[in-house]
Amino acid sequence: MKPLAALFALAALAFAEPSPDKSVGSKVAPTLIDVFLDFQCPPCRMFHDQTLPDVIANYADKGKVLIVYHDFPLPIHNHALEAAHWANAANSVHKYKIVSDALFKAQPQWVASGDLRSVVATVLSPAEMKTTEAHLKDASIDAGLDKDRQLGIQMGLKQTPTLVVTHKLQTYPFGGFISYSILKQALDDINSK
Amino acid sequence: MKWVLLFLRVALGAVFLYAAYAKLIAPWYLFAGNIDSYQMVPPWASEWIARTLPAFELVLGVVLLTGWKLRYTALVSGLLLLAFWLSMVTAYAKGLAIDCGCFGSGEAVSKLTLLRDGALVAIAAVLWHFSRKRHAV
Numbered sequence: 001m002k003p004l005a006a007l008f009a010l011a012a013l014a015f016a017e018p019s020p021d022k023s024v025g026s027k028v029a030p031t032l033i034d035v036f037l038d039f040q041c042p043p044c045r046m047f048h049d050q051t052l053p054d055v056i057a058n059y060a061d062k063g064k065v066l067i068v069y070h071d072f073p074l075p076i077h078n079h080a081l082e083a084a085h086w087a088n089a090a091n092s093v094h095k096y097k098i099v100s101d102a103l104f105k106a107q108p109q110w111v112a113s114g115d116l117r118s119v120v121a122t123v124l125s126p127a128e129m130k131t132t133e134a135h136l137k138d139a140s141i142d143a144g145l146d147k148d149r150q151l152g153i154q155m156g157l158k159q160t161p162t163l164v165v166t167h168k169l170q171t172y173p174f175g176g177f178i179s180y181s182i183l184k185q186a187l188d189d190i191n192s193k
Numbered sequence: 194m195k196w197v198l199l200f201l202r203v204a205l206g207a208v209f210l211y212a213a214y215a216k217l218i219a220p221w222y223l224f225a226g227n228i229d230s231y232q233m234v235p236p237w238a239s240e241w242i243a244r245t246l247p248a249f250e251l252v253l254g255v256v257l258l259t260g261w262k263l264r265y266t267a268l269v270s271g272l273l274l275l276a277f278w279l280s281m282v283t284a285y286a287k288g289l290a291i292d293c294g295c296f297g298s299g300e301a302v303s304k305l306t307l308l309r310d311g312a313l314v315a316i317a318a319v320l321w322h323f324s325r326k327r328h329a330v
Contacts, residue, residue, distance in 0.1 A: 043230065043232070043289065043291075046232075074290070076290075156299065158290065158292070158299075158301045159230075159290040159291055159292070159301065160290075172220070172223065173223075173298060173299075174223065174226040175226070175227070175230065175291065175292045175298065176226065176227070176229070176230020176231075176289070176291040176292060177229060177230050177232060178226045178229045178230065179229050179236035179239070180236075181236040181237070181240070182222055182225045182226060182229055182236055182239060182240060183222075183226075185222055185240075186220070186222035186223075186225075186226070189220065189222065
């Protein structure tokens with residue numbers, strides 16, 4: 001990554017105000033974890049299901065880290081962008097995380113069928129579904145996704161999942177699936193600095 | 194031929210030294226994360242490899258540069274590089290877009306990394322083959 005681009009990206013990460021629905025943990029936590037995910041990528045699903053719950057329970061919920069989610073749909077995944085649209089549209093009813101969970105849980109099904117709507121409908125009420133569908137084509141969603149994508153590009157992202165851990169303006173990038181036991185040791189070491 | 198073999202031995206040693214250096218200057222868990230992303234070994238093995246491999250690469254690099262016991266060091270280097278290459282081929286075939294972890298973080302597994310690692314395996318094989326015929330190159 002070019003030094004100037006890295007500096008801007010780091011500043012963006014450190015000072016951006018995260019959406020409360022796309023973040024977990026205390027805003028005054030000493031460590032920030034920016035998580036870049038693609039709903040269609042299998043390692044992202046593994047990370048979301050196997051690693052993230054422990055990080056949330058043991059670090060975010062205890063005020064040690066702030067986790068901020070970023071959507072980074074890869075062009076090689078034919079339904080990833082649409083899935084990101086559904087999750088972000090659900091943000092209009094404050095259900096981004098619930099829809100994200102549902103999308104990762106049912107990933108093999110909708111990747112095969114392409115039917116995202118029915119997956120989202122399983123976790124939203126009819127009224128929420130109506131609002132979400134009304135927001136699907138919002139320009140603000142495209143703008144938000146583009147912002148995440150630009151941030152990822154500035155950070156030199158080549159893959160998903162990618163975690164960028166920032167502590168005292170020092171960044172630690174983790175590309176690809178990472179297990180909780182290794183991430184835990186990393187976070188403990190980083191937080192002790 | 195003698196000078197070609199000398200060049201190959203020094204080049205291979207330098208590659209191992211650089212690989213070790215790039216990993217040792219970063220926290221071990223960044224490399225452990227790279228290994229984890231291959232999804233081939235359990236987390237405890239990723240940690241063990243991340244903590245030991247850079248030092249092993251450092252020793253291999255130094256020994257290759259000196260030419261000591263080349264017959265054995267070329268064989269060990271070749272087998273290690275072959276293991277790396279097979280891991281990368283498997284990840285590439287699975288469609289995993291991951292860091293190769295070859296020289297620290299930041300380089301994705303690609304056709305280029307496969308080609309480069311394959312060439313290094315070939316160099317180690319050449320060194321091993323010729324070192325069987327003479328004591329040192």
